Amino acid sequence: MSHILLITSSPRGADSLSSRFANEIAAGLKASTGGNLTVRDLAASPPPHITPAYIQGRITAPAERTVEQVEAVRIAQVLVDELHAADVLVLGSGMINFGPSSQLKAWFDHVTWPGVTFNYGDAGPRGLLIGKKVYLVTAAGGRFAEGVWAAFDFQTNYLLHLLGFIGLTEVELIRIEGTVLGPDALKAAITNTETTIAALLTNPM
Ligand SMILES: Cc1cc2nc3c(=O)[nH]c(=O)nc-3n(C[C@H](O)[C@H](O)[C@H](O)COP(=O)(O)O)c2cc1C
Known part of the structure; x- marks a missing residue:
């Protein structure tokens, strides 16, 4: 039985297509595998921006941490524990100013943790979260x-890099594109994504 972690991060609430389709994938995987589902909505409950307490706290021995440092590290540990517990991560992201939302960036700032989710060896950085499958759902206006705009995609390319950096290299990418290019483009984006997801769910993981 697999454990699925669903993370959504668009600040557009019920209008978000990345959240809608990430939810759909997670529900489909849960139904087909009989797995457990943990849901984290980063837009509804955003992680804080990282602070000196977090940066110092994570390199300070637990017994020597200040109260502030204990709390800052605890927040990161909860998020990392959720990742460790998951066999499958379904991650939804909507483009905000050419990148992911600041809520999702704050999540990565907590889970990209030297010695915990990656380390540096003789051969360079090595991700430590291995053997997990990721469904990455990105939406963009x-x-x-x-084409020429590919160079300005600081969302999908960045997320693929960050995921890979912590070891999450087995990624199925679902792109929802052209969501603000008019009603026909929006309709086509939704139809294409529905088709892609239906195909994915017939042969999951
Ligand atoms: C504040 C804001 C900033 C946005 N910035 C961009 C952008 O830089 N480039 C783009 O193509 N679309 C941009 N969009 C459009 C969103 O990427 C689009 O609505 C997308 O569907 C959002 O993902 P979601 O449907 O999961 O919320 C922006 C939307 C908002 C609300």
């Missing part, structure tokens, strides 16, 4: 998968 424009189209970035190819």
